[in-house]
Amino acid sequence: MSAADEVVRVEGLVKEFRSGLGLRAKRVLHGVSFSVRAGEIFGFVGPNGAGKTTTLKILMGLIRATRGRASVLGHDVRETEFRRHVGFLPEAPYFYDYLSGREFLRFYARLGGVPRAERAARVETLLAWVGLEGAGDARLRTYSKGMLQRIGIAQALVHDPRVVFLDEPMSGLDPIGRKEIRDLIRRLQAEGKTVFMNTHILSDVEMLCDRVAIIVQGEIRFEGSGHAALADEDREAELVLTGVPPALAEALAEGRGSALRGVGERIELSVPHKQVGEVLARALAAGAHVVSVAPRRASLESIFLSAVEGGRR
């Protein structure tokens, strides 16, 4: 990967918060490093308190790092002008509820440097894009949580940024609201934007993200493609067989530590991917019938849990 492909680069980020008259320092990030490539949806995953939001706030210039470097689009995050190409939706955002949706987007378009002549059209485009064209004149205090999340995404996009940072964008939404936001995120990627998403909802990450980084207790435990992480040697297959003699069933399970679940004549076996052929050959030789062979891939949840468990050890 060339440096030109990197939209976000974080190297050895350390953050200490001082409390009690500046005497005690609490370190919340311990040398965090990762990178985000152009055009991908990147999931920054971790349990609550892992350091996700702190990292994101450093990237947004809201918090200064104690040590380390962070850049977005090749610019140090302490700079200001490059933010014309960056959009941000914070977690559980509160917006100026005395403004209407249209006034709200005009304000952010002005801050984002959208030329005056283009502002009105851009606001209308965005309202339509997030499905709020009929609610543009309503005050934000009358919006539902899902509508607020959508207008929040609209403010992040109003200046047509190249990279969008979303902090827990699906948090607190009902299933319909979550689907709407997922669809919006997919459309962002389709338009060529890079999306950085902080989340702890793993099903959303599995559905959306091209790559993930897992952060636990301020340290990166895993970075890469969720699918690549589940390489062949880690994969298993689920075999469902009938007519297997009990002695053979136990031998098949015991020999390779496979899980054996049986209901009458029907048994289910979890077998490492590489041993599927051998197990099937022995079962068929003993007169068994194959009901199904299904590859079973470890979920992101298992990677996540092992990363968290690793952190606790």
Add this chain to the structure above:
Amino acid sequence: MRSLERIAAVAANTMREAVRSRVLYTLLFFALALIGTGVLLSTLSYVEQDRILQDVGFAAIRVFGVAIAIFVGIGLVHREIDRRTIFTILSKPIGRSEFLLGKYFGLLATLWLQVGVMAVGFAAVSLATHAPLGRVHAAAFALIGVELAVVVAIALLFSAFASPMLASLFTAGLWLIGHLSRDLRNLGSQSSADSVKLATEWLYRALPDLSAFDLTQHAAHGLPIAASDVALPLAYGLGWVALALVAATWVFERRDFR
């Protein structure tokens, strides 16, 4: 140019939020009511009724102007941080100093608007009671405006690092001391101890002398004023505003928004 545009955007939004604040209208109502009651108070005396009327009016405008600066101003800045609206604003291409200046000018414009409304009330009451009105009254209002510019800058400095309660107390305390610092120096100068003289002199120099912006006695007594009576306090006020805003920006630039 783009920087001015961003400062203006924040200032306009600050004004919009302030003029939709109920606290502001409550304070404004009481200020106008107090200016009106000056008519009643002046009837309690047989002499200098005009002076009493206008003293009460000027005091109402000054005190309520400062109250609006403290309660509405500090609240508006703190709310941006507390409700995290500042997160989305600072993620846009706007510097922290630009944000702070936008807040400052938005608050100041709101305050000057309020002073303008109160001044109209003052003038209406003065005209109705045939009390004198002239250039010296306009100059007194202008210097109240400058005093409020200093108070808002100091309020912004305190709200850049302190909680709203502490920032309000610090600002109110400094406003009170600022009106007493000249008396304190005069008192110290009469002391026989050099250390007391020196201490009160340095205290006077370190704190803003807000009585420099008080032309109300000139106005109420109809005393003549020179151009320097307005120009010098104006320059002094601008100096304090610049100092407070530079300090506020320095603190704000280093602050973590957690």
